[in-house]
Amino acid sequence: MQERLPELNKKLDAVRTSIAEVIVGQQALIDKLLNALLCNGHVLLEGVPGVAKTMMVNSMANALDASFNRLQFTPDLLPGDVVGTQIYRDGTFETERGPIFANLVLADEINRAPAKVQSALLEAMQEHQVTLGQQTHKLPEPFMVLATQNPIEQEGTYALPEAQVDRFIFKLIVDYPTMDEEHIILRRMAKTAPKVSVTQAASLEDILELRRHLDAIHVDEKIERYILRLVAATRDPSAYGLDELKGYIRFGASPRASIYLALAARGHALLRGGEFVVPDDVKAVLHDVVRHRIAISYRAEAEGLNSDAILERIVETVPVTE
Structure with missing residues (x-):
């Protein structure tokens, strides 16, 4: 096990470098997201709009070749829109899986959805499974929910249930970049087609193997x-x-x-x-x-x-x- 650790650490460094192709600064935040993924935990991200929360998660998914889905939480969202549902078709019920079936799931502005939608995530976050009808479906591994909330606007929002907040391993505060970092961001992104894709630097199998090292x-x-x-x-x-x-x-x-x-x-x-x-x-x-x-x-x-x-x-x- 120890023989593989230096090689795996090099891959983690490559993941950091890959994400930095798009994300300027925020190195400490990237390390915390990687830490949460290694710990098999979920993350609550809080920050004002425009500080690259969505792009950061998407970049991490690309760097690990992980499946990624983004959910925009709104007041009219239903639990079935998150976890999926069963549809009666041609005399039988067919399962339609929701966007929760991905390695990395971004729940954008999670506090804009009512409690019944937020609670639909509880089973997925805790048990890594979803129950549709009488069938239980396992979620892909690794599985991680990254939920964002806007600390400025409170109108039309719903406070997260304490039971759900407690299931996030981290609550991370995403702050503004420094002026020098924002200057680099300006040069990179002030284009009609800015670079938003990153190079794959590791695999999901590497993450699962690193989890075994973490336990040791x-x-x-x-x-x-x-x-x-x-x-x-x-x-x-x-x-x-x-x-x-x-x-x-x-x-x-x-x-x-x-x-x-x-x-x-x-x-x-x-x-x-x-x-x-x-x-x-x-x-x-x-x-x-x-x-x-x-x-x-x-x-x-x-x-x-x-x-x-x-x-x-x-x-x-x-x-x-x-």
Whole structure:
């Protein structure tokens, strides 16, 4: 297994290079998307329109030769438009598979669809399968949902159910590019037919093989205890000397946060070429894993605090070792 790892890491570097043929900057974000894919997780992307969220996902699919479908979520969307349906034809029911049957599925502006459509994704995200009628259909592997939401416009949107938000391994914030990066984007894209395709650099089999390497990365019990303390501090900050946060958190992160923190830390270690997890791996993924799993109070919002600021205070205070 270890003999293949250098070759697979070279392919990951080639994937990064391939995506960079179209996407300028955002290297850290690309690594986080690759980490989520290696961890068999799903991603919630939040950013203003025009920051290349769709193009980034499409480029990653092309670089891996993965099937890709884009779903534009709207208020009139039906569950069958996502997962598919059964059609009665010539005396029998035939299954019409929906766009969810792809390796990478982009759910664009997911918060514009009503709850019944959002909940149609739950089984697919958790079980990697879809039930149509009395038949269960397995989704292709690897399978990953990347959902986007616009943080600016709230009119005509529906808040995601907590059960669904908790199933995303990461919530990633897509920010504006720097001026120098935007200058490069301008030169590349201000054309009638800009380059939007990338070169295939790896295969889905490579991703599945890397997942087996990820499971073999060692997580020491001291690291596991550190992860548990970080998550526990979001539920009972006073127990860790964070009395000032008690009025800012309505409820803390679920046990799924601990699971995903350990998994994502393994992924971060793999992407940097490590064989075991260190505290910096945990800190590197903490915000992305936990920011959407804690609910802040109205008092925190009134004082201009968000979950990232609270997590930063927790990281500063909770000790790495007991």
